[in-house]
Amino acid sequence: MIPAIGLLAGVLFGLLFHPTVPVWLQPYLPIAVVAALDAVFGAFRSVLDGIFNDRIFVISFLSNVLVAALIVFLGDQLGVGSQMSTGVVVVLTMRIFANVAAIRRHLLKA
């Protein structure tokens, strides 16, 4: 519950303060957000699987974000940045879909 309120608070902060994303961060922020969403959906799934562990969640959240940003950074250095970020987004989206499907099977048994 508290994290959910935190999420709302973050959205409100974002809406109120009109943050400008620094230029060096611009390619990585969307990827990081998608990676974080993947971690969040993974967490819900593990709650339903009965294997949720908050320590693991924190670590997976941070490592997901860092690894995704690192891959895109590496791609940028290699000159295939846009392809790399497309690839990362595709993979993360597939994982999100798989997680949502698992959650749905748990909740609706369908």
Added chain:
Amino acid sequence: MGMHSAPRPARTAAEARFRLLRSLKPQTSRTQIMITVLFVLLGFATTAAIRGNSADSLLGNARQSDLVSLLDDLAQREARLQSEITRLETARETLLGGDQYQALNEAKRRASALAKLAGTEPVNGPGVTIAISGNLTASTLLDAIQELRDAGATAIQISDKNLDVRVVANTWFGDSDNGVTVGGTALKVPITITVVGDQSVLTPAMKIPGGLEDTVGSGGGTVTITPSDDVSVSSVVPLPNS
């Protein structure tokens, strides 16, 4: 989140809902606070990313390589436009600086060039005569005309024994009994195409594999190409009333 029961997947939908609700219950622990901080950051980053995306979407988020190619495009376009400006300015200088006759001559030269293109003026000059007999379809003829245009034909005329038709931009081709219809005039095979242009380019253009000679030849017809230093495209199209 409770670890008091052995970890196992939720068996029923009710249990799954219960687990979800239980996980949403307020709890205080160090990792919970940590998770909350992460969620605040996630919400903030999401809105920031969305706003940043909508602010100046195209250029702001483009990568260096994309920007470079964009810049290249613009530079090329600028160079093209610059040369266009130079050309037009030169023409303007000529028209302004020269006497009346120069302007008149320039206008006449352009009028004559346009008249040749529009087909309102007879054209004489070096070119080729292409005689075609046997089976000829409109699409073959159209292909041949397009090939001739690509090869730099200045003026094209298609004739049979009795009629001449000048080929211009809006000339159309259709199949008819014993021949083809060109721009509304029914021509009977054998026909002759008279072309003004560079002979050394026009002749090979008709002989390329899959070209006119190939197509007509495979249908049992014959194509005879005669280069000449002076062919005459004599028929004209009437000036449209404007």
